[in-house]
Amino acid sequence: MKLQGARLDVRSVLREGFAQLRGARVPSHTLAAELLLMHALGRDRTWIYAHPEEEVSFPDAEKFFALISRRSNGEPTQHLTGKQEFWGLEFEVTPDVLIPRPETEHVIEVALDRLAVRELRAGRRQKTDGDGLLIADIGTGSACIAIALAKELPGAAIIATDISPTAIAVARCNTARHNVAGRVHLLECNLLDGLHSSSLATSHSPLLFDLLVSNPPYIGRGEGATLMREVREHEPDIALFGGEEGFELYAGLIAEAATHLKPSGLLVLELGHNSLPAVQPLLDTPTWTNISVTNDLAGIPRVLAAEKL
Numbered sequence: 226m227k228l229q230g231a232r233l234d235v236r237s238v239l240r241e242g243f244a245q246l247r248g249a250r251v252p253s254h255t256l257a258a259e260l261l262l263m264h265a266l267g268r269d270r271t272w273i274y275a276h277p278e279e280e281v282s283f284p285d286a287e288k289f290f291a292l293i294s295r296r297s298n299g300e301p302t303q304h305l306t307g308k309q310e311f312w313g314l315e316f317e318v319t320p321d322v323l324i325p326r327p328e329t330e331h332v333i334e335v336a337l338d339r340l341a342v343r344e345l346r347a348g349r350r351q352k353t354d355g356d357g358l359l360i361a362d363i364g365t366g367s368a369c370i371a372i373a374l375a376k377e378l379p380g381a382a383i384i385a386t387d388i389s390p391t392a393i394a395v396a397r398c399n400t401a402r403h404n405v406a407g408r409v410h411l412l413e414c415n416l417l418d419g420l421h422s423s424s425l426a427t428s429h430s431p432l433l434f435d436l437l438v439s440n441p442p443y444i445g446r447g448e449g450a451t452l453m454r455e456v457r458e459h460e461p462d463i464a465l466f467g468g469e470e471g472f473e474l475y476a477g478l479i480a481e482a483a484t485h486l487k488p489s490g491l492l493v494l495e496l497g498h499n500s501l502p503a504v505q506p507l508l509d510t511p512t513w514t515n516i517s518v519t520n521d522l523a524g525i526p527r528v529l530a531a532e533k534l
């Protein structure tokens with residue numbers, strides 16, 4: 226589309242955006258073009274569809290088509306807009322963190338369900354506001370899991386760790402943005418090995434958690450070539466790859482949970498599409514009971530949960 230001298234309106238630039246992304250075989254090209262136009266114009270979807278004849282200024286059109294070109298070359302839409310929704314909340318994302326995925330919302334659902342069941346068994350009312358609960362989120366990335374739980378459980382305190390300092394910086398922006406920085410304590414460390422340096426730790430009593438959640442990196446190195454270009458070239462290796470096989474981090478996570486959960490504490494882990502056969506046997510010890518597996522919407526076993534005896 227020749228921009229200079231043309232009268233550009235919302236409908237025509239959006240149509241051209243659709244066509245360019247479709248031509249570049251971008252998945253979900255319609256949604257991507259809409260999101261990029263919303264971003265370029267600083268408008269929401271309702272405005273865009275209510276104002277098809279509205280003129281688009283030359284600088285805005287230039288900005289939009291520059292974004293379309295970057296998307297056509299493989300950059301994820303979320304890196305271009307700087308945001309992604311998760312659990313109804315908007316998160317800042319950069320190339321330093323995994324883009325939150327819809328299937329990870331099952332981790333939140335399972336964690337909340339299991340906490341509610343635990344409350345019922347203890348003879349308390351079913352709805353918990355998390356008062357007094359201590360939660361760990363290992364490999365927090367954008368902090369999407371930690372913040373969703375903090376919003377659902379306003380009485381809970383959360384320790385969220387990540388081995389990547391640049392991911393922790395993004396997580397910090399998100400905890401501030403959602404006004405939970407006072408309750409979500411971020412730690413840069415391997416799994417939970419920096420726990421002693423948390424402001425919540427005291428020299429006398431070790432920190433014991435009611436809930437430990439994690440969506441660890443779980444893709445095998447050998448699977449790298451099968452990933453979509455957007456993922457392979459633009460998301461951080463440290464967030465994607467769990468090792469040669471992919472499931473290497475789970476043994477360490479389960480060992481940390483066995484040490485750091487209270488009796489009746491809950492472990493909730495997101496699984497890779499083929500992780501279950503390798504991971505479930507790790508819970509086959511006297512430490513764990515009430516083991517459950519939850520499938521995602523595609524029928525893939527996605528969340529493994531267990532209770533510490």
Ligand SMILES: C[S@@+](CC[C@H](N)C(=O)[O-])C[C@H]1O[C@@H](n2cnc3c(N)ncnc32)[C@H](O)[C@@H]1O
Pocket residue numbers: 322323324325326329363364365366367368369370386387388389392414415416417440441442443463464465
């Ligand atoms: C799959 S991403 C999950 C991010 C976020 N929790 C989510 O669900 O979108 C895994 C995260 O674990 C972090 N990570 C990788 N190895 C780790 C380790 N040994 N200890 C702590 N965090 C680790 C990565 O930096 C990355 O942010």
